[in-house]
Amino acid sequence: MVSALLGSGLEGISKSRDGLTQSAKTIASGGQTPPVNDTSAVKSEDDAMLTAVVDLKLYEVQFKASAKVISTADEVAGTLIDEMA
Numbered sequence: 001m002v003s004a005l006l007g008s009g010l011e012g013i014s015k016s017r018d019g020l021t022q023s024a025k026t027i028a029s030g031g032q033t034p035p036v037n038d039t040s041a042v043k044s045e046d047d048a049m050l051t052a053v054v055d056l057k058l059y060e061v062q063f064k065a066s067a068k069v070i071s072t073a074d075e076v077a078g079t080l081i082d083e084m085a
Contacts, residue, residue, distance in 0.1 A: 006070060
């Protein structure tokens with residue numbers, strides 16, 4: 001039970017780390033200037049930046065939730081050890 005909780009928490013942290021990295025890359029590359037007459041490229045770039053910022057917040061919340069799962073698994077393991085002693 002505890003190992004399943006730890007595994008779930010670690011998987012969530014890994015996925016959120018990957019998502020944070022991808023969002024940060026998208027934001028960092030957002031300064032590229034499109035061709036002068038291509039207004040669709042500007043809109044598309046703006047949409048990508050907005051999506052990346054929202055995703056960044058989403059992955060932050062996912063990371064915090066996964067860390068809480070790991071913390072709870074640690075507490076459960078501690079309680080089980082105390083009860084067995």
